[in-house]
Amino acid sequence: MPVAPAELTIEFTVAPGPDDDRTAVRAAVAAAAESGLAHETGPDRVALSGAHDAVIGAVAGVLDACVRAGARGVDLRIEVPTEVRP
Amino acid sequence: MSGASVGPRGETPVPAPVPETAPTPLVVDDGELVRGRIGVSAPRPDGTLKVEGAFAYASDLWAEGMLWGVTLRSPHPRARILTIDTSPAVAMAGVHAVLTHADVPGRKTYGLEHPDQPVLAWEDVRYEGEAVAIVAADHPETARRAARSIVVEYEVLEPVVDAEWAMTDEAPRLHPSGNLLRHVPIRRGDPDATGDVVVRGTYEVGMQDQAFLGPESGLAVPDDEGGVDLYIATQWLHVDREQVAASLDLPPEKVRLTLSGVGGAFGGREDVSMQIHSCLLALRTRRPVKMVYSREESFFGHVHRHPARLEYEHHATRDGRLVAVRARIVLDGGAYASSSTAVCSNAACFAVGPYAVANCHIDAYVVYTDNPPCGAMRGFGAVQACFAYESQMDRLAAALGMDPIDLRLRNAMATGDELPTGQRVAGPAPVAELLERLRAMPLPPPAMEGPRDVRELPGGVSNATHGEGVRRGVGYAVGCKNIGFSEGFDDYSTAHVRLQIAAGTPQADVHTAAAEVGQGLVTILGQIARTELGVDDAVVVPSDTTVGSAGSSSASRQTWMTGGAVKMACEAVRADVFSRVAERFGRDPTQLLLRDGRVVDASGAPIVALAELLGDDVVEATAEHHHRPTFPLDPETGQGDAHVAFAFAAHRAVVDVDVELGLVRVVEIATAQDVGKALNPQAVEGQIEGGIAQGLGLALMEEIQVRNGLVRNPSFTDYLIPTVLDMPPVRIDVLELGDPDGPYGVKGVGEPPTISSTPAVVAAVRAASGRPLTRVPVRPDDLVDPALLEGSR
Structure with missing residues (x-):
């Protein structure tokens, strides 16, 4: 791996809406996909992974999309790989 | 550790697993004792165990x-x-x-x-x-x-199995953000530059496996x-x-x-x-x-070398000066990213090879498909590019009516020249010297007239030919690749060194997290400690995560990076020892040396034995070795100082080809390689010969056959790797030009032998057979004259 891993990864875990379907997580995935940084990371999850500014810039869109799609809640998990730092 | 006792069956539990057959607990428990200083071929502590079949692999846990x-x-x-x-x-x-x-x-x-x-x-x-x-x-x-x-x-x-199609809008999206994983454009010079002579070619590289002999294995203990x-x-x-x-x-x-x-690992x-x-x-x-x-x-269970399709266009003057190179490289990344984006970057950076070219227009793409995931393998993107650009150089030489070596010499990169990324090559870049040395090496004797020993012929003891239909060919190639991590990665390694007196004898213990994967790193680290601390015994203790990261055993970087960390830690230990001598004996610490377990002055006169100086004390130090910063490539132009250093090697292959049966025997491979400094000459030769074996394998036999996403040959019966019968004698000329950034002047050794050996073998086969051979591995069907095939039907 001669280049650095993604500077920043933010994973969204989406609590489904009242109907307990996957509408909200699908909305989150669709919004994340528009950023070009999206990776599915679980049945109820999507992650943005890439350069710091690009990831931060895409966060609001993903949150907005899944909340508007009825998500009851969204957990964010932020990972910065230790191997890129001394 | 608790919850289970771990150790040889029927014996008292010990703190770490050992092999089921419990040969010698040397490897896991005690560390490995290394004798010999840098520059000598110190024997590997694991060598005899491996030859005898007694080495404890992870599968023996x-x-x-x-x-x-x-x-x-x-x-x-x-x-x-x-x-x-x-x-x-x-x-x-x-x-x-x-x-x-x-x-x-x-x-x-x-x-x-x-x-x-x-x-x-x-x-x-x-x-x-x-x-x-x-x-x-x-x-x-x-x-x-x-x-x-x-x-x-x-x-x-329906699986998506064609990388070109996967990039189109018609293909289903395999991942949320689409199927294009990375596009690396490189734009340099005049995009419209043209030459008097133009050659075009499209080349393919098959999916090679690392084919390490020890399968994936491990033991988890809660x-x-x-x-x-x-x-x-x-x-x-x-x-x-x-x-x-x-x-x-x-x-x-x-x-x-x-x-x-x-x-074995090789990236896998x-x-x-x-x-x-x-x-x-x-x-x-x-x-x-x-x-x-x-x-x-x-x-x-592991990633493979990326299959690639490479379209090239070389422009040159009539006297053989390269004017422009245009390339489009598509790598099939398979199902998941792994290190594909970095492989793509390397394929682009080294797309024109070790040649000075003023005008470059390169596009490298890596794409998700439903094929097996691909990632790191020895050579890391430079292999695929080298096969294409060296094939192009031969094609250009033919178009110009030039000797292929003369064409390469005319365009050979030298120190101070720039890559297509605009990065200036600051260290030694002895491309011309490598080629000249290769040309000066004697060729093996020509094939004998009359009946020949079948063991020396294509097909060997299968008695396929007695020499009829066998033609000899000679081919050359040269390649280059980066050393270490690139594109802004803060590449570092950590080492902890302890100097103590054990049973009355000074002993240096070296602790790192670096992975000995068979390349001989343990031996090298011990040699460095013995050299720096002037002791006879250096023990390299097992690698684990209780010490800081050493980075990966990849990118030909461990001798440079972890070797450098061990050297730095030893220097800190040595400074501590000298300060004790200064305090106790009133000597100038800058005028002291460590030699044969003693502190001596600049003239070599002994001052005090380490055993007396240290007694029960332990002198220890931890050091982190970072290489100088690198920088990301500009996403629009591909310009930037992305790499820290470069390694070069050249190869000449001599082959005999049975053009009636499509069988090849490699008669000899000669190579010249700059290694900076050979800390252990035998280990250097081992790396060179091993790398050539993998390059020969890609040239002639190694390919994971994937049909509609299904692997057809997942065994060593059907996936062929070179054996001792396939490997020819290797003539090696090692240059030690000393990289100014590397500790002791070292360069990476492991990858360059794999890069240009493949196109050299194919060039030789091309010369013998007269076939175009635009794909590796070369198959028997590719070699036989179609007229002969037609005639046999």
Whole structure:
């Protein structure tokens, strides 16, 4: 791996809406996909992974999309790989 | 560690696993004693054990009460999982755990660059062999039967298997952000520059396997506090730990990794395989869990070399000066990212090879498909490019009516020249010297007239020919590649060194997390410690995560990076010793030396023995060695100082080809390579010969056959690798030009032999057969004159 891993990864875990379907997580995935940084990371999850500014810039869109799609809640998990730092 | 005693059967438990056959506990428990200073061919401490079959590989690990882990994998390259019924497996006697994605407590995906690969698939499977469920049982066969009993209902989908098509809008999206993983454009000079002579070519490289002989294996041992110890064959302990801890939802300090015996790696162990799975099973069952892949499973358990399609256009003046190179490179990344984006970058950076070219227009792409995931393999993107650009150089030489070496010499890069990325090559770039030395080497004697020993002929003892239809060919190639991590990665390694008196003798203990994967690193680190501290005994203790990261055993970087860290730590220890001498004897510490276990003055006169000076004291130091910063490539132009250093090698191949049967025998390979400084000449030769074997394999036989996403040859019966019968004598000329940035002037040695050996062999086969040979590996069908084939029908 001669280049650095993604500077920043933010994973969204989406609590489904009242109907307990996957509408909200699908909305989150669709919004994340528009950023070009999206990776599915679980049945109820999507992650943005890439350069710091690009990831931060895409966060609001993903949150907005899944909340508007009825998500009851969204957990964010932020990972910065230790191997890129001394 | 608790919860299980780990050790040889029937013996007192010891703190770390040892092989079931318990040959010699040297490897795991005591560290490895190295004798010999730098510059000499110190013997490898693991050499005799490996030759005798007594070396403890990770697959030999054993622990009291351990269970066996097995993986259920998808039989489909692309499908949607509808249901997973684990109940038949759970009900089976002897089964202790059956886990799916729902049992992954932390991050459900992993990946070196992007976390896009499921630990266990939940909805989509994207390649044949993707892990779906894991089982732990008290016997490996029970675990296998249990895994087979799990019922997975799939909706099978048509796989996306063509990388070019995967980039189009018609192809289904395999990942949310689309199928294009990375595009690296490089724009340099005049985009419209043209030459008097133009040659075009399209080349293909097949999917090569690392074919390491020790399959993926490891042993996870849970502790009483929710943590886990993992004994593992890997290339990079710390990045494994980072991914394992994230998926276990544990802090890193609760996941401890120790390197076990590694049976080769070549990039294939840079991604995790069974690391997370074995830890999940161990933590669930609260028992040690061992996982060992079979040979067949190993083909599905690690990434491979990217298959590539490369379109090239070379423009030159009539006297052979390269004017412009245009290239379009498409790499098939397979189902998941692994280190594909970096491989793509390398393919672009080294797309024109070790030649000075003012005008370059390069586009490299890497794409998701439903083929097996591809990632790191020795040469890392430079291999695919080298086959194409060196084939082009031969084609250009033919078009110009020039000698192929003269053409290369006319365009050879030298120190101070720039890559297509605009980066100036600051260190030695002896491309012309390597070629001249190669040309000066005598050729092997010509084939004898009349009857010949069949062992010297294509087909060997299969008695395919007695010399009729056999033609000789000679081919040349030269290549280059970066050393170390690139594009802004803060590349570093850590070493801890202790100097103490053991049984009255000074001894240096060296502790790093660097992975000895067979390249001889343990020997080198010991040699450095002995040299720097002037002692006879250096013990390299087992690598683990209790010391800082050493980075990966890849990118030809460990001697440079971890060797540099050991050197720095030794220098700190030495400074401490000298300060003690200064204080006790009033001597100037800048005028002292360590020699033969004593402190001596500049004239060599002894001052005090280390044993007397230190007594029971231990002098120790930890050092981190960073190489100088590198920078990302500009995303629009591909310009930037992305690499820290470069290595060069040239190869000449002589082959005999049976043009009637399409059989090849490589008669000899000669090589010239700048290694900077040969710290251990025998190890250097070993790396060069091993790398050439892999290059020869890619040229003539090694390819994972994938048809519609399905691997057709996952065995060493059907996936052919060179044996001792296939390897010719290797004539080696080592240059030691000394890189100004490397400790002792070292350069990386491991990858360059793999890069240009492939096109050299193919050039020789081309010369013998007269066939165009635009794809590797070359198949017998490619060699036989179509007129002959037609005539035989």
